[in-house]
Amino acid sequence: MKLLPYVHPIAAGLSTLLLFYVGSLGLRARNDRRRAAQLLRQHARLTTPVLWLIVISWVGGLLSTWLLRRDLELAASAHIRIGSALLLALFASAVTARRMSQAQIRSIHPWFGIAALLLAAAQVFFGLQITP
Numbered sequence: 001m002k003l004l005p006y007v008h009p010i011a012a013g014l015s016t017l018l019l020f021y022v023g024s025l026g027l028r029a030r031n032d033r034r035r036a037a038q039l040l041r042q043h044a045r046l047t048t049p050v051l052w053l054i055v056i057s058w059v060g061g062l063l064s065t066w067l068l069r070r071d072l073e074l075a076a077s078a079h080i081r082i083g084s085a086l087l088l089a090l091f092a093s094a095v096t097a098r099r100m101s102q103a104q105i106r107s108i109h110p111w112f113g114i115a116a117l118l119l120a121a122a123q124v125f126f127g128l129q130i131t132p
């Protein structure tokens with residue numbers, strides 16, 4: 001059995017789990033005012049590496065399809081469209097994260113984050129449909 005085509009689904013799946021974890025740190029900070037500062041510090045520290053993991057997952061998925069999955073047409077799946085939308089939502093989170101001192105931007109940031117988490121859930125669903 002060829003194992004290489006499973007590398008992307010497993011690695012990207014783990015990255016998605018980490019994304020849910022760092023998103024939950026941000027959301028928990030809203031409900032747990034006592035620990036908010038600590039949770040936000042952890043959230044701010046971990047989100048940038050996780051964003052990179054998702055960028056690497058996107059590139060890795062494309063390479064894996066191109067090099068290892070001759071049975072699939074490259075860049076024709078719902079999985080690539082949702083993956084690209086996920087990256088856009090995360091970039092919007094990252095851009096707004098740089099202006100958190102402005103109240104309006106601070107209130108918009110979590111909505112980009114929630115959009116990213118919903119897209120990530122859909123990404124798992126559509127990824128499993130093309131898993132060998």
Ligand code: HEM
Nearest residue numbers: 005009012013058061062064074075076077083127130131
């Ligand atoms: C549990 C989560 C995921 C699963 C099960 C999954 C599964 C897959 C599978 C089976 C493929 C075909 C290549 C191969 O067999 O290795 C693929 C391609 C791809 N994946 Fe994922 N993936 C997941 C998460 C992600 C994430 C988080 C991203 C990044 C946003 C991503 C981006 C891509 C891209 C861009 C392709 C190329 C699709 C195409 O050319 O149509 N995937 N994925």
Ligand code: HEM
Nearest residue numbers: 023026027040044047051090093094097100110113114116
């Ligand atoms: C690239 C992605 C992201 C980056 C770089 C990022 C960064 C940040 C930063 C720097 C803060 C402010 C921390 C502080 O005040 O000390 C913050 C707050 C927050 N983030 Fe994110 N974040 C990202 C993604 C997400 C995601 C996926 C969610 C999930 C919903 C999310 C939800 C929140 C929430 C709820 C807050 C608190 C807002 C408030 O205090 O009212 N973020 N984030």
